[in-house]
Amino acid sequence: MDPEFRGDADHHDGTSDAAPGGYVNQRRPGELGFAIFLTLASLYLLYDAYNISGFQALSAPGAIPMATTFVMAISAVIIVLRTAPLPRVRSETFRKDILPVLVIAFIGLLIGFGILLKPLGFLPTALLFLTLSIKLLTRKTWPYSLGVSVGSLVIIWIVFRVVFTVLLPAGIVPEAEFLQLLRNLANGGA
């Protein structure tokens, strides 16, 4: 395995961590667009950083933000200039390799999770999310996805709500009452 190789390896075999993908001498679909986006965003941030305190003083609150956004803008421009002349990766398309429908679907599911979390409560939202996503990924029957979801959710709930005492939005589920009931039972038994 070539340590300098940063091509397809991490993309398809699941090598983890922040080892970045990308090719050394080619550009992937959308890479140039992303670089241009970063350049524009950096320039806007630089403008915004200038508005914090301008060139008032070297120790002004805007000094470091201006310096960093300036560095961002310069490096983004260099990235654009370096990326632009590279030949495109022939074997890949944006829709298939960068942003496939599955990824978009999951981003949608996650946003849905965020929207429903407060009003509906953690348990129902999580159950809905797990069932839908496991069904989507395994393509097995609904009872299977529901079963796996309920099983894992019970474990997660016990670990995080009871052991780690993480507070999660209760929503429509009378969670606190249920916990109290359990406590009463435990105390009664002891």
Place this chain on the structure above:
Amino acid sequence: MDAIFAILTIFTQPQLLILVGIGTFAGIYIGAIPGLSVTMAVSILISFTFSWEVYPAISLMVGIYMGGVYGGSRTAILLNIPGAPSAIATAMDGYPMAQRGEAGQAIGVTTVMSFFGGLIGILVLALAAPLVSDFALTFQPRDYMLLAVLGILLVGSLSTGSLVKGIFAGALGIAIGAVGRDPLTFAERFTFDFKILEGGISFIAVMIGMFGISEALQQLHNVDKAAVRQKISKIVPSFGTIRKYLPLSLQTSSIGVVIGALPGTGGDIAALMAYDHAKRVTKTPSRPFGEGAMEGLVAPETANNAAVGGAFIPMMTLGIPGDAVTAIMIGALFIHGLNPGPMLMIDQPDMFWFIVGALLMANVFMLIFGLTGIRIFTKIVEMPRAIIIPLIFLLSIVGAYAVNNSITDVYWMLGFGVFGYFMRHYGYPLGPVILGVILSRLLDDNWRRAIISEREDLGRFFEGVVTSPLSLTLFIAVILIFVSQTPIWTRAKSRLFGKAVS
């Protein structure tokens, strides 16, 4: 004497001992499941230990870190998929061994050697940190600033290919860290007049987004990849085997500690350098390198575990993290009200020695869990991704929400997750972003302190840099990293190289 008592704290409280054990166990398995990384595990877990006392929280995280660095080697050997970047070099000879049916032996030797490496790293940490911290007391604000810049640059340049992308990522991190009201003047920075941004962006949200969500999204590409079954036989290595490779492992451990201790370089680089070293010094390897040489397995594995102890040195004494995981550990210490840096060793030496004790225990647990439970291990690694991925999403959301009980943090996390996903695809390293976010305050504060003490005069500031040997060294290092990426360097190198050849 106090130090010894503090190290032993961990043994007096079985609860802490158990937490280190659980952490190590979880770390090994998380590190070993392809697609789950240590960085991800530590970042998600920090949010859950938020409300804990500091000792239990640290126990758990130390265990996960130690176990995770080791766990990455498992999949490197069995599947040729390094579970963590620090295991990349392990795959080069580990996988060929597994193909010959020697997976058990490879895992056994890796475990014992990781233990030795880890031990040496911790010993060096215990001996060197007090010295470094005394030295660090003489640091001026400008030295801290330079050190922070150096750390971010090193992570950007060494851990990945393109330095420009690394610099961009680091600067982006510093900018993200600056969002909100400036603590000194209360001026708004990058808030775009949104009230919600005045308190800044929770670094946990950024972290879980970048390492949890973006990674899980990335794994959606691999959802159909079936797990590979491997037969594993006897794994406990013989005493003779260990004795044979001990000299090499001592050498590569020292490489590991030193590389790990440099700010910005971690286990991955240590492992690759150790592999290279082994290749140079071993005259007669058990098999040719790359075809299953035991030496090629021993070297990177001792080095990456030795680097754990090494990486704690700059983290504990200077407050400068060595890599993404230590950056997250620093964040955790901040959350628990500790302030890593030279004052930590003076104000709370107990905390330092406790961490040393926890590391030692984690190392022992790693040896125990590494040599046992191989049957459960193969089962867990074969867990289908179609179930793991949704669970990671769920845990990420719970984690991001739990810190501030705020739904805004969940959206930040999703935003950074999607952004990080594209960064991954296009070869932008994520480590420098986190490092930048963590070091943003340190950089900002020290720059302002330094320049105010020089009465806002850049000339005087540079005079100070040039006249202090330490600042000058750091400054030259920063400049060298920049120059090494420009065409001037390549030209100079080819000229020097050309002369050497002729």
